Amino acid sequence: MTDRWPRWTLAAVLAGTATLYLWNLSASGYGNTYYAAAAQAGAQSWSAWFFGSLDARNFITVDKPPAALWVTGLSVRVFGMHPLAVLAPQALMGVAAVAVLYATMRRTFTDAVEGAVAGLVAGVTLALVPAAALMFRFDDPDALLVLLSTVAAYGSIRAVRSTSWRWPVFVGAVVGLAFLTKMLQALLVVPGFAAAYLTCAAIRWRRRVAHLAAAGVALVIGAGWWVAAVALIPADSRPYVGGSTDDSVLDLAFGYNGASRILGQDSPRVAGGARTAGVGRLFTGEMGDEISWLLPAALVATGIGAYLACRGRLGRVERAALVAWAGWLVVTGVVLSYMRGTEHPYYAVLLAPAVAALVGLGSTWAWRWRDAWGGRIAMAALVLAGSSWSSLLLQRNGVRFATLVMATGVLAAAALSIGHRFTGPGALLGAASLAVGSVVFTVATVGTPHHGSVPSAVVMPHGRATAAASWTGDEQDDTRLADLLAATDTPWSAATNGAQSAAALEISSGTAVMAVGGWGGDPVPTLARFVDDVHAGRVTYWVEAGGAGAARPHGEVVRSQNHSTAHTREIADWVAATFPPTTVGDSLVYRLS
Known part of the structure; x- marks a missing residue:
């Protein structure tokens, strides 16, 4: 029975995640009617399904590639045009992402108990990120993008553990499919994965480079087959590529969905005015409410991992996990912070798996190190970083118990620092102080119907306008x-x-x-x-x-x-x-x- 507790606990986490994401889902109607209409078109016409057309007669495609619509289009074809047929697949993608993240953590640690704990912490953290709860209950392509990126991370860890070329190729193919979900945004995770394989795979450098080259080929094939198909079909036999200036997918990828979004060339800014570029963007406004609750803790966890790696206290796969997830976090965070084009707050959902994974890794490493003074300080730092920022966010949004969260975090940090006798109670108290803010906002997000083209997590007491109320017709x-x-x-x-x-x-x-x-x-x-x-x-x-x-x-x-x-x-x-x-x-x- 002892060796079965991870399975039962994981089953409970997945059941809870499914309940959270599926509860009262139809209250949001069709969510983003733009993509819902395209799903309906795909259910009526296989040609419209293939191209991702907005209409069944193939006049024009949506402004994204069609991978996410392939899922919802099949769902509508099977179950009929209904809000649940459009939105439920996204919720199930959220459950799958939690399961894949758990499996990734299990593969990271040689100790089965440590792997299970890290996986459960990471999985629960991902499920309770407000941005995740928002987008896994909405029909934008981001849900599939997050799932595929997490699957690619799993493949990256398997690649480091293995000496075979198959896993790097698997990662490349999955990222290629992610490109067909949201184009260049899918590539933000690649630098971290490549760096992890180059620095930690237990094979010669030439083979590492050769395997990464094979992964690159798989990525190009996985992303390029549909692009090539559209390019080879005569323009009068297919829909116009929506969002492009010359009816080509490449222009859509590198123009409207590429340079335009990053550099701001000919791109409309986010409703309500653009936020100031810089790392502060991730911690302020709607983006801060959606993603930043445990972002300071994830950064502290990265520092803990870097210190232990420099001291030779992390295994090879654990080092790879640190590089992969930290690379994901840093590259994606920098792009979201400094992009000058259209920058909707919900884009930050791509950070959620990296934040969750680093919190799981950092917590497990600090707990392993708990008998030493440094380990207790590391745990205290994690708790203080998360609880203090959570308290500030709650206070900024007018939540009354913000001070209590801060006091709980300080008490937990003190208990963790004192000694072994108080480590267990301090860890439980610290986990509560870390989670409460994110939980409150996630529950509020789930209880808020979301419509329109730019969903927001939840309407706050200050009356801050949200784009969720934008006109839909x-x-x-x-x-x-x-x-x-x-x-x-x-x-x-x-x-x-x-x-x-x-x-x-x-x-x-x-x-x-x-x-x-x-x-x-x-x-x-x-x-x-x-x-x-x-x-x-x-x-x-x-x-x-x-x-x-x-x-x-x-x-x-x-x-x-x-x-x-x-x-x-x-x-x-x-x-x-x-x-x-x-x-x-x-x-x-x-x-x-």
């Missing part, structure tokens, strides 16, 4: 408009100016809707192409995005609430000048035939 709740579109028999039931409105119309009507201008003003269709589609009877209605209220005089143009560009305005002008409007519910509608 009044048309989604208009049953009369939905019935009108559902009765059409043209390839596209309607066209509308922008992807948000198109997504809402698709979900409500179950039809394909042409998103003129895509998500952020894509140059499709041209006016000439749109006129041809109308004259050929491919589109039945034009719906003004955002709800128009009473009908306007014939020829008067109603401006869109979506992203507006010259060519989308040109199309809207032509529609308004050519066809008479009518009001359906709260929407201004033009019949194009």
Whole structure:
């Protein structure tokens, strides 16, 4: 029975994580309707599923590669279009990420008990990070990105333990699939993994380099096969690549989802204004509330590991784990801190596995070292770093028991420093002081419905605005408009100016809707192409995005609430000048035939 306790404890952790992430999940509706509509399109058309199209007739793709949509599209195809069919896969990815992180910790330590403890600490920590609770209950691609990155970390540890080329190749292939989830963001974990293998694998340098080269080839193949497929298919036989300027995946990867986000070139900033660049970004505002609770403790754990490694007190695989996870944390943290383009707070969820792993590693190393004065100081430092920052965050957000958290952390640190007799109680008290802030915010996040394109963890007492309330399209709740579109028999039931409105119309009507201008003003269709589609009877209605209220005089143009560009305005002008409007519910509608 003694050797079975890790299994039973892990089962309890996974069951608790599943309950936390699945509880009242449908309260968020379809979450991000943009990706939900694409999942519906993928369920209706295998071609749309393959390309990641926003509509089943393949007019335009979403502004990300399709790997995450492959999962939700299959779920909707099997279970039908329902909020749980869209959101439950993300929650299950969260449970899987906790399990994989546990397995990674078990493989890191030669002592089975130490590995189990480190895995349980890391798994619970990951499950209770507010950013993780947010994104594993939402249908953005980040859930799959975090899971695949954690799987790659598992493969990295297995690669160091092994002398075979197979595990490095496995890591490369998984990172390649992660690239097809969120492009260049997937590569942020690679430097840490490569450094761990180069410095800690028990084989000759030439073989290490050769194995990493093979991993690089696997990464290129894993990421490039879909890119090549899209490039080889004629443009008129596939959807336009949303977010690109030249209808190519590479431009999307290195432009809109690359340099634009990091350098801020032609990129809209986060709603409410950009945060000041620098490491303080991770500790302030919404990003601080979502990820930073145990970030100081993770940094202290990194220092503990570095000290023990320099003293020769860590095994080879443990050193590799330190390099891999610390590299993940530092590289990702620096990019998130200094990127000058679009920087949404929920991007910080990619830090969650690294923070959790380092807390698990540092706690286990300090506990192993507890009989020495240095070990007790290390445990006290972990507790003080985490509890003091947690207390400050709670105080900043108006939580009344913030001082109690600080006092508990100080008491725990004192008990850990005194001696062996108080180590156990001090560790339990310290764990409580470390966890309480993150737990409170995670529970509050789970209890808050999340909608829109930029979800936030939880609305705080100060009344700080959150992007979760951003406009998603009044048309989604208009049953009369939905019935009108559902009765059409043209390839596209309607066209509308922008992807948000198109997504809402698709979900409500179950039809394909042409998103003129895509998500952020894509140059499709041209006016000439749109006129041809109308004259050929491919589109039945034009719906003004955002709800128009009473009908306007014939020829008067109603401006869109979506992203507006010259060519989308040109199309809207032509529609308004050519066809008479009518009001359906709260929407201004033009019949194009």
